[in-house]
Amino acid sequence: MTESSGATVSTPSELSARPVRFAVIGTGGMGGHHARNLANLPEVELTWLVDVDLPRAEALAAEIGGKPTASMEEAFASDDVDAVLIALPTFLHRQATELAASYGKHVFCEKPIARTSEDGQAMVDACEKAGVTFMVGHVVRFFPEYERLKQLLDEGTLGQIATVRAYRTNPPVMERSPWFADVEKNGGVVLDLMIHEIDTLRWFFGDVERVYAQGLSFLPIHEKRDYTQASIRFRSGVIAHVEATWAHATHRTFIEIAGQYGLATYQSEDAATLVIEPTDGIEWLPTGTKVAQRTYLKPSAAAPHLKEVRHFIECLRTGEPVRIDGVEATKALTVANAVLESMRTGKPQFFNEDGTLATA
């Protein structure tokens, strides 16, 4: 182990010789999903499940193993944690990351990195100071469709790119978890959903020059439905139209890239490989036409959430840099917050060449 700021940090050679011991912080939707993935990995030992809702952690521990606790400090102070996976509400990311770093734990944090760019930068600084690896879970970079598009772009198949259209739809998630509707604390649909497209498009096209956005996040309706549409102009000249919504009935993603030499389009429902069509619950309209729900599935061998965590573990073991570090994630967050600010003020937001927001 190496010493940094008083805490010991597990080294690549140590972690190559034995399973990586994980504490999962937050055992809700994403945390539970990650914990189940980790529990099945031979290169991982899932040692702690942390949740302020202790019964929830206990229930999960009974299912997949690990020690339940309501205290992050208890887990971090123990001698059986190398790395933590943070899946808390956004506004708690900074506190948890800084605490983990202070104990010398490597950090994998769910997206978005934080609520504010200042918080994101503070997390980057804390991990750097502690000498721990820090990765942010921008999982779209691990989806085979987007990896393939990135390759297509790198190969120059479409020539100079003119315009991109991307969206991500989801049902009104605030009906299930009201904290999502708290734009002040969590950034609403922009920081939770649109940040996927923002990070992906930054990965594809580089830094952003200016944004302009409009939508519902600052209207009273946002407690029931949230939707944002953004115009993003990249320094490379690419013009992007990005939408994120918690106002649709189903989850769907779309990206279309138009260039000099052609057009590439991907829509998750068009690409579905399995469709479920229940015949109960059909709604009959007065005209006699029926409205039925179809569920479009795309069972993937790729399992992107598993892939991103395995990538993190691989980097811990080799010492290689992670695909999405805190700096990249903070740049995406800065763009996302500029989208919110443009929506709030009705004015375009401009960026400096280093990715920071230009003050008017």
Add this chain to the structure above:
Amino acid sequence: MSAIDGRPIRVAILSFAHGHAHAYAAALLASPDAELVVIADENEERGQNASATYGAPWVADYREVVTRDDLDAVIICSENARHKEMTVAAANAGKHVLCEKPIATNVEDAIEMVEACKANGVKMQIAFPVRFNAATVALKDAVLSGRIGQPLAIAARNPGTCPMDWFVKPELSGGGAVIDHTVHVVDVLRWMFGAEVDEVYAEIDTRIHDIEADDTGLLMLKLSNGIPVSLDTSWSRPANNPIWGGVEIEIIGETGVLSLDAFHNNIQVVEINGPSNRLIPAEVSGDPEMIFAFIDAVKNDTPTQVNGVDGLRAMEVALAAYASAESHQPVTITHANV
């Protein structure tokens, strides 16, 4: 002008510079109430071809046509910058006018056109076929009947292949993709909501084709009823795209979402000796209904469903978009008095 009883409405098409003229000619032939009397085109080859296809004589100079006594109305499909001279000449000769969109390339010309038609007591319609498209009509009905509750936001696009030719010469077209493709969706929104576009922010550039005109455009609009709208106008479909492009309007509402893809009703064809993928419209809806509505208005002496002011208001949005793209700031749209 009084109603014309008992005989078909006699129509001339002035110029086939805009390819839509072919759909309009076909609709005239299909209408029992209309007769295509003559085709004017200063381009002899184009005029002769149209004459042979649609069975009407060809004349080179439109000015000889508009003054004919055996004519009730004209359909103008010239280059955008020439709409004004043809409209004013036809109106002064007492002929009703259906003019291709955009109405003109600048506000002054549009006002002159509207006033010439008014002064001569002739009808004026702008060719906005999308609001006559059956799926678009159904979209409006669904919105107004409350199918999705209160409409909250709209994402629209009207992408297409690049038409090249005079369309990419700003002195003839007034711009590029933005002036070409802004007006259809703006017209549909104005018609659907009875609202104006108050403000526009736009990103516009030339990034696909080696042309003088813009080919890439993204407009962010605010309607006077408060609804935000995005509109992609780009000529972003490759020349060998299976179909010309499309009109898509998605309306996000309080209790649901309506997604229009107005020209999506196609049959996919793969030919062993042809293109690997071609889309053939199963039904053409929009152009014929739009022509029939014009003929009906002339025949019954009723107001046209789309008038010159509608054309002006849609064009004003495109012109403001160009100004916004220059300044990188939202532009408040001033509506010219007419």
